[in-house]
Amino acid sequence: MSGVYQPLTIGFGAMSAIVATYVIHRMNVVDEDRVPLALHPVRMLQYWVWLMVEIAKSNIAVTKIILARDMPIRQNFFTAPCTEKTELAQVIFANSITLTPGTITVETEDDHFWVHALAYSADDPDALMDMDARVLAVETGGRA
Amino acid sequence: MFLIGVIALFIAMILMLYRLYVGPTLYDRVLATNSFGTTTVLFIGVIGFLTERPDFLDIALLYALINFVGTIAILKFFRYRAMGDYPQPEHPEDMQ
Amino acid sequence: MSLFVDILSWACILGGGFFTIIGAVGTLRFPDFWSRLHAVSVSDSAGMLLFILGMCLQAGLTLVTLKLVLIGIFLFITGPTATHAVANAALVTGLRPPIANDIEPEVEGGA
Numbered sequence: 001m002s003g004v005y006q007p008l009t010i011g012f013g014a015m016s017a018i019v020a021t022y023v024i025h026r027m028n029v030v031d032e033d034r035v036p037l038a039l040h041p042v043r044m045l046q047y048w049v050w051l052m053v054e055i056a057k058s059n060i061a062v063t064k065i066i067l068a069r070d071m072p073i074r075q076n077f078f079t080a081p082c083t084e085k086t087e088l089a090q091v092i093f094a095n096s097i098t099l100t101p102g103t104i105t106v107e108t109e110d111d112h113f114w115v116h117a118l119a120y121s122a123d124d125p126d127a128l129m130d131m132d133a134r135v136l137a138v139e140t141g142g143r144a
Numbered sequence: 145m146f147l148i149g150v151i152a153l154f155i156a157m158i159l160m161l162y163r164l165y166v167g168p169t170l171y172d173r174v175l176a177t178n179s180f181g182t183t184t185v186l187f188i189g190v191i192g193f194l195t196e197r198p199d200f201l202d203i204a205l206l207y208a209l210i211n212f213v214g215t216i217a218i219l220k221f222f223r224y225r226a227m228g229d230y231p232q233p234e235h236p237e238d239m240q
Numbered sequence: 241m242s243l244f245v246d247i248l249s250w251a252c253i254l255g256g257g258f259f260t261i262i263g264a265v266g267t268l269r270f271p272d273f274w275s276r277l278h279a280v281s282v283s284d285s286a287g288m289l290l291f292i293l294g295m296c297l298q299a300g301l302t303l304v305t306l307k308l309v310l311i312g313i314f315l316f317i318t319g320p321t322a323t324h325a326v327a328n329a330a331l332v333t334g335l336r337p338p339i340a341n342d343i344e345p346e347v348e349g350g351a
Contacts, residue, residue, distance in 0.1 A: 059259065059286040062278055066266040073275055077337045098320035101281040106327045106337075116327065116337050118278040145250045149291065152257025156283065159264035163276075171330040172273050178322050179267065179280045182315060183260060186291045189311065190253075193295060201307040208311055212318040219329045 043138045050134060054100050062101040065119055076120035079112045080128040089139040096131060103128070146194040153187045174218055181211030245297055252294030260287035274337040277327055284319040288312070 065071060080097070084090045094105040097115060103124070107114040117124055157180060164176040185208045192200025263283025270276045292312040299305045331337075 055285050055289075059282055062266070062282050063259070063262050066262055066269060066279060066282070071269065071271075073270070075274060075338055094324065095317070095320040098281065098324050099285050099316075101278050101285060104277050104281070104327055105324050106331050114331075116274055116277070118275055145253060149253045149257050149294075152261055156257075156260040156264035156287075159261075159268055163264075163267045169273055169330075171326055172276060174329075175273075175276060175280055175323075175326050176267065178326065179263070179283060182284055182288060182319065183264075185311065185315065186256075186260070186288060189295060189308070190291065193298060198299070198304045198307075201304060201311065205307060205311050205314070208314050208318070212314075212322055215322045216325055219325050223329045223333060 040138055040140070047134055047138045051096055051099070054096075054131075058100040058102045062118065073118060074120050076117050076124075077106070078115055078117070078120075078125065080115045080125065081112050081132065082108075083111075083132055083136055084139055086139060089135055092138070093132060093135040096135065097128065146190055149190045150187065150194060153183055153190060157183050157187065170222060174215065174222075177218070178211065178215045181207070181215070185211065249294040249297035252290045252297065256287050256290030256294060259283060259290060263287060272338060273330065274327075277323060281319075281323055284315070284323070288315050288319070 065073065082090060082093060084093055090108070094108055094113060097103050097105045097113065102118045104116045105113050106116050115128065160176050160180045160183065164173050164180065167173040167176055185204045188200050188204040188207060192198055192204070260283045263279055263281075266279025266282060267276050270279050289312065292308050292315075296305050296308050299308065
């Protein structure tokens with residue numbers, strides 16, 4: 001990262017990495033929780049592009065609310081179903097909800113999340129179900 | 145042009161400090177601290193570009209790491225200290 | 241071409257500054273904790289991404305860009321996680337979110 005590629009520095013880096021791996025291996029922490037990286041790469045890329053567009057849209061929406069004189073806030077606290085199997089996909093879904101301004105995952109349970117919305121409209125649960133389907137497509141590689 | 149970015153971040157930081165000062169609840173303050181930290185990371189990065197010393201980015205990266213760990217540590221501390229007054233949470237492991 | 245990239249990166253940095261200030265103004269204007277969470281997420285997502293993108297365009301393909309992308313990815317993952325942690329801690333310690341008058345509240349099963 002510093003742009004210095006002398007054998008000594010690289011050697012130190014490699015040595016500390018090996019020592020750290022050895023110590024962790026001795027502690028037996030690696031064996032218990034492995035995260036299986038079973039994500040579909042193409043779908044992941046598509047999902048990222050889609051997520052960026054969603055973030056842009058909801059950012060503009062929340063900016064309008066902040067700048068409006070009377071601040072049309074309509075808060076709600078509701079459940080969103082979550083159909084992902086693996087924990088990694090659930091984390092992606094929950095973080096995506098939180099990352100789009102206007103909705104925040106507050107509490108996670110096995111098959112649904114509690115979501116807090118800033119300006120709730122009747123379409124919001126459907127939008128979240130759509131996002132859920134897309135994350136499921138990333139997880140399984142099926143069609144969104 | 146970076147100067148405008150620096151000024152914008154500076155204004156945002158001052159506003160967040162004000163929220164940190166008046167914030168009625170503890171969580172308002174934690175939220176403001178976290179957001180202030182994110183802004184600071186960007187601030188350090190932009191300052192590095194403004195003074196043409198990109199080494200500042202290393203500091204920014206480190207600050208991002210410390211900011212996240214610090215927020216989680218503060219929350220964990222206050223959560224477990226304040227828990228006596230409230231019903232036990234069903235999922236104490238959610239914090240991790 | 242260079243001018244085009246310059247203009248693009250300036251636009252990104254200006255937009256980032258705008259969204260960061262909007263987020264900060266939102267944290268000041270919103271009436272309660274739960275709505276402030278959303279205001280902070282504006283400056284955490286849009287402001288941060290635009291600033292990182294603008295700086296990446298200025299730096300070109302160098303080691304600096306790699307560091308910027310690392311910072312970006314890290315903030316992209318930890319930002320929502322920290323927001324979720326704050327919201328979850330607030331909920332667990334008894335701060336209940338207000339619900340608009342015209343919405344039927346759902347029965348709370350969790351937390």
